[in-house]
Amino acid sequence: MLSADPLTLGEWSWDAQSSRLAIHIDASTGYQEIDGVWTLQSVSKVLAGLSHQRLHQLFSDGASGTDPVSCRLKLSTGKSLTLTGQFKADGSASGVLMRRGEAEEWLADPSGAELEAAFQPIVSLHTGEIGGFEALARWPRASAGHPYSPEDRGLATSMLMRASEALSAWIRDSGRQDLFVNVNVTAPDLAEETLVALVGDLIAGHDFSPGQLRIELTEQAALRDPETALRTVEALKDAGAGVVLDDFGTGHSSFEWLEALPADGLKVDADLIRKLERPRMQTILKAVTGLAHELGLSTTAEGVEDLETVGRLKSLGFDFVQGFAFSRPLPAAQAGKLLKA
Known part of the structure; x- marks a missing residue:
């Protein structure tokens, strides 16, 4: 499914019509807890820190067209990753998930x-x-x-x-x-x-x-x-x-x-x-x-x-x-x- 790039964890897509976030994680990466199809409410169960608010703002602000996506997330297990990609004209979006350092994020x-x-x-x-x-x-x-x-x-x-x-x-x-x-x-x-x-x-x-x-x-x-x-x-x-x-x-x-x-x-x-x-x-x-x-x-x-x-x-x-x-x-x-x- 993915390249051998060690920084790439998987792929994601956002369906603006159904307000669903689909995340597909490479099984060998150890990030399986976030794999699945989520609502913005249900995904909060596996996120930590400011991550849920970042996702909520990203997909609720009505971005569209060619707006780029770059959203840092931290999982409740302490692992960190970044969503990168691009929005489409209809408000949907897609991209890849990249591995990040696991240092604690602070506000x-x-x-x-x-x-x-x-x-x-x-x-x-x-x-x-x-x-x-x-x-x-x-x-x-x-x-x-x-x-x-x-x-x-x-x-x-x-x-x-x-x-x-x-x-x-x-x-x-x-x-x-x-x-x-x-x-x-x-x-x-x-x-x-x-x-x-x-x-x-x-x-x-x-x-x-x-x-x-x-x-x-x-x-x-x-x-x-x-x-x-x-x-x-x-x-x-x-x-x-x-x-x-x-x-x-x-x-x-x-x-x-x-x-x-x-x-x-x-x-x-x-x-x-x-x-x-x-x-x-x-x-x-x-x-x-x-x-x-x-x-x-x-x-x-x-x-x-x-x-x-x-x-x-x-x-x-x-x-x-x-x-x-x-x-x-x-x-x-x-x-x-x-x-x-």
């Missing part, structure tokens, strides 16, 4: 700093087990003088994909079908037209149950454009995502958003939890959890740094707790080991 900013995902456990006060994790962006090799602004960068695409891959691996390795992962989105993320489609593809591609992939939204982000925020949240819910109101209690209209957004849970800000010793704050927190439960929302206490406060938080009605008292944010593999501890 880098212009200064060369590398984005990594870390995961902090969210512990259930009902079972004492880890219920899920929050995905947090980290730049471990960033220079101290470089001013990062995640709010401006819009990191949701990368973090959603990394978090989904991690959640899928945790479910597979632990057998826990009830796990979830929370991913923060910012105002620029909410304005991205591809956000809802990406979330839907990830949920379908990884076969997540409704609410396992959860979006954390702050009031500050929603207030940038309330109409867009409400419309996007409703679409995310329809796509199968859970929605959590983050930093609850710090904004001037938290209760208004509690009524307006179809959320599944709320996270009480760490600044309020640190005032737990105050009797008036205890009364306020108990009222908040009671109201949340009446509305069908779960409640999470953030910034818990002392195990001695866990019992009091449970008595106040909290469902989950999160903070350094349980674990610092960890790489996905280390976070997964906590599920087996």
